[in-house]
Amino acid sequence: SAVISQKPSRDICQRGTSLTIQCQVDSQVTMMFWYRQQPGQSLTLIATANQGSEATYESGFVIDKFPISRPNLTFSTLTVSNMSPEDSSIYLCSVERGVSYNEQFFGPGTRLTVL
């Protein structure tokens, strides 16, 4: 398995501000993934972050809104910029582990509420 921690665990933010979410993994991984779970919905992949290169964003997500950093093989940050109430979600960090690196593990999530 993988031990993944996220900070903060939750936050309440004002419209128009930005929040940076941190994700720390207990050992080195090639790819880290950021997901969003809107209220009552399932998980949607935001982007994939490889160390040393630009993150790859999924359709509907852009770097200006969700800038990602990946400074080393155990850490990543996701920033939610210029927030609106529609950004209220749980944001989850994820990594792949196991034989062929194909089992997915998730962090505890960051619950964001935007007023």
Next chain:
Amino acid sequence: KQEVTQIPAALSVPEGENLVLNCSFTDSAIYNLQWFRQDPGKGLTSLLLIQSSQREQTSGRLNASLDKSSGRSTLYIAASQPGDSATYLCAVKSSGGSNYKLTFGKGTLLTVNP
């Protein structure tokens, strides 16, 4: 585009019952399928991973099956307990261009009543 559907959306059972959760997917060209548990407001806990070449996986009271050709998976929970109450998510890993992508269903909310 891969789509994953989970039925039922919610299920309420008395303690001790055996139950089955269903997951279906539209594209059978999958790499693997994973079942997760999510407690309210929390992250996901991996329960079982089934590779595309496998038919089933077991862990304790949980058994997951995979029929790739028909695009279906089931999660069987034996002798359910109140602590099993959670949302169960099915996710399929399939090719998404240059990388494999995980596509999630919306989940089944399970309530086990004492």
